[in-house]
Amino acid sequence: MVDLESKRETFIFYYKGEKKQRIDIFLSKKLNIPRSKVKSLLDKQLCSVNNNFQIKPSYRLKINDKIVCALDIENKELISPQKGELSLVYHDRDFIVLDKPPGLTVHPAPSEKQPTLVHFLLYHFPSLKKIGGERPGIVHRLDKDTSGLLVVALNEQSRMYFSELFSARKVDKIYLALVRGKPQKEQGIIELPLGRDLKNRTRMAVRSKGGKPAKSAYQVIWTDGEYSLLKVKIFTGRTHQIRVHLTTIGCPILGDKTYGGEIIVKDYKTKILKKLVKRQMLHASFLNFSLTNKEIKTFQSKLPLDFKQVLYFLLQEPLKVILVGLPGSGKTELAKYLDKDFFSADKIVHTLYKKGKDGYFLLRQMLGDEILNFNEEIDRNKLWKCLKDNSYLRKEVEKIIHPLVFGRWQEYVRARNFLPFVVGDIPLYLESRFAKDENVVFVGVFRPEEERRRALLKRGWSEEKITQIESWQFSQEVKLRQCTFVVDNSGDLKLLQKKAAILKNMLVKLKASKVKNKIFLVEEKIKKIETGF
Ligand SMILES: CC(C)(COP(=O)(O)OP(=O)(O)OC[C@H]1O[C@@H](n2cnc3c(N)ncnc32)[C@H](O)[C@@H]1O)[C@@H](O)C(=O)NCCC(=O)NCCS
Numbered sequence: 001m002v003d004l005e006s007k008r009e010t011f012i013f014y015y016k017g018e019k020k021q022r023i024d025i026f027l028s029k030k031l032n033i034p035r036s037k038v039k040s041l042l043d044k045q046l047c048s049v050n051n052n053f054q055i056k057p058s059y060r061l062k063i064n065d066k067i068v069c070a071l072d073i074e075n076k077e078l079i080s081p082q083k084g085e086l087s088l089v090y091h092d093r094d095f096i097v098l099d100k101p102p103g104l105t106v107h108p109a110p111s112e113k114q115p116t117l118v119h120f121l122l123y124h125f126p127s128l129k130k131i132g133g134e135r136p137g138i139v140h141r142l143d144k145d146t147s148g149l150l151v152v153a154l155n156e157q158s159r160m161y162f163s164e165l166f167s168a169r170k171v172d173k174i175y176l177a178l179v180r181g182k183p184q185k186e187q188g189i190i191e192l193p194l195g196r197d198l199k200n201r202t203r204m205a206v207r208s209k210g211g212k213p214a215k216s217a218y219q220v221i222w223t224d225g226e227y228s229l230l231k232v233k234i235f236t237g238r239t240h241q242i243r244v245h246l247t248t249i250g251c252p253i254l255g256d257k258t259y260g261g262e263i264i265v266k267d268y269k270t271k272i273l274k275k276l277v278k279r280q281m282l283h284a285s286f287l288n289f290s291l292t293n294k295e296i297k298t299f300q301s302k303l304p305l306d307f308k309q310v311l312y313f314l315l316q317e318p319l320k321v322i323l324v325g326l327p328g329s330g331k332t333e334l335a336k337y338l339d340k341d342f343f344s345a346d347k348i349v350h351t352l353y354k355k356g357k358d359g360y361f362l363l364r365q366m367l368g369d370e371i372l373n374f375n376e377e378i379d380r381n382k383l384w385k386c387l388k389d390n391s392y393l394r395k396e397v398e399k400i401i402h403p404l405v406f407g408r409w410q411e412y413v414r415a416r417n418f419l420p421f422v423v424g425d426i427p428l429y430l431e432s433r434f435a436k437d438e439n440v441v442f443v444g445v446f447r448p449e450e451e452r453r454r455a456l457l458k459r460g461w462s463e464e465k466i467t468q469i470e471s472w473q474f475s476q477e478v479k480l481r482q483c484t485f486v487v488d489n490s491g492d493l494k495l496l497q498k499k500a501a502i503l504k505n506m507l508v509k510l511k512a513s514k515v516k517n518k519i520f521l522v523e524e525k526i527k528k529i530e531t532g533f
Pocket residue numbers: 326327345346349380381383384387394397398401402405426427428469472473
């Protein structure tokens with residue numbers, strides 16, 4: 001038998017709980033060691049209850065039971081202090097708050113070969129050795145690839161205080177998560193029980209039977225529809241809670257390979273994203289709790305560099321410059337000067353009408369063979385005649401064609417995510433209410449009536465066609481009123497080219513200031529914590 005009280009690594013507890021609790025559960029929490037380790041201590045008779053050493057793990061503690069326990073030192077000696085950088089946010093006699101970088105495991109585990117945070121802590125805070133155990137001072141955890149705030153107790157009293165605080169859920173914990181997709185609601189609560197995935201034990205899953213209750217609340221800070229930045233508060237602290245809960249609303253955390261957040265390279269944007277995202281984009285950014293003297297402590301961490309890079313990249317959408325103006329005003333000419341590779345809705349419509357393409361089938365189905373020429377191709381003149389006196393049919397055609405054009409426009413923009421701005425010659429953008437988009441800037445093109453009409457006649461349009469097609473569009477005044485910039489195309493093409501060069505400059509500046517503004521607004525929202533959870 002071991003003389004427990006004469007050993008340096010001895011722990012003495014008096015059980016004060018009202019309910020009878022299993023000793024293995026009690027000691028696992030108190031000593032911060034797994035239950036299997038408690039069992040081995042009991043088996044080795046390194047633990048006693050009221051001086052009785054024959055104790056089973058299922059023994060239920062009664063009030064005032066005296067528990068004496070000696071942690072065997074073999075394991076502890078394995079954790080040798082190691083030099084490593086710690087980013088301290090707060091430090092006093094009792095505890096520290098630090099900013100854990102991604103990729104650092106909190107405490108030793110069989111699968112972890114690299115030094116852990118505990119190794120570094122022992123180097124900087126040798127007094128932690130007194131606390132003992134495999135997890136000295138550790139009162140809560142963050143996954144290896146999650147960054148952010150972690151509290152570490154520096155003495156046994158503080159460790160017990162914080163352990164109780166965390167397990168009684170008296171700590172406000174808020175995380176930031178960059179996710180794929182967009183939650184259906186701006187904010188919401190996810191309350192779904194979690195347990196080990198029965199098919200894959202390394203994963204957690206929602207389990208209505210046998211899962212432990214888990215509750216998270218989220219708010220959307222920013223979204224572009226495809227990716228979102230969420231603020232998540234957790235009310236329970238289950239393993240992988242945020243990661244699993246967010247997948248249940250269709251928003252896996254970017255980079256979280258275990259739960260469907262892997263980045264699949266589809267285009268330029270995802271290619272860059274894959275390079276930037278090296279881990280799950282989850283960051284513990286805020287902690288709030290009260291101390292024994294009732295003082296409330298609040299901590300907020302800065303965004304880690306990799307998280308910031310990904311976020312800024314996602315905020316870098318190009319400015320979408322949409323040219324509007326009446327037919328013949330010179331939109332296409334201006335577009336060419338702004339960007340040779342501009343997007344032309346008219347061109348897209350032309351390709352969609354080609355034999356075998358989507359538009360071709362749909363129009364033929366709707367309007368029959370009378371819009372075809374002898375080669376069974378769509379004859380635009382016949383089509384125009386068909387539509388000119390039938391506004392119902394025209395609107396039906398637009399209902400089919402505009403979403404197809406808009407889809408192509410979105411693809412076009414996505415493939416040019418690296419540019420400061422993209423140019424769309426989309427004459428009906430305003431009229432057809434393409435999706436609302438805060439990144440759009442309208443540029444109006446004005447050309448004197450006579451010159452405009454002359455150009456259209458030259459194009460082969462009849463007076464009737466000019467009047468008719470104009471009547472399908474908003475008036476010049478209504479169009480130009482919605483524009484941030486208006487280009488007066490009264491002179492010749494050379495002058496228009498000069499104006500285009502000036503406009504280009506202004507667009508680049510506008511884009512830079514818009515991004516700056518967007519970053520500012522997002523960062524302000526990140527800082528504002530107590531908003532409606
Ligand atoms: C009316 C049609 C047959 C005329 O064809 P045509 O080859 O003569 O002209 P084109 O397609 O090059 O269009 C020239 C200009 O007309 C104007 N315009 C074309 N269609 C429309 C429309 N439905 N409503 C208002 N203006 C239109 C635009 O300013 C456009 O830039 C054709 O444009 C058409 O099928 N339109 C319906 C589809 C549509 O809405 N297209 C606009 C692109 S988003």
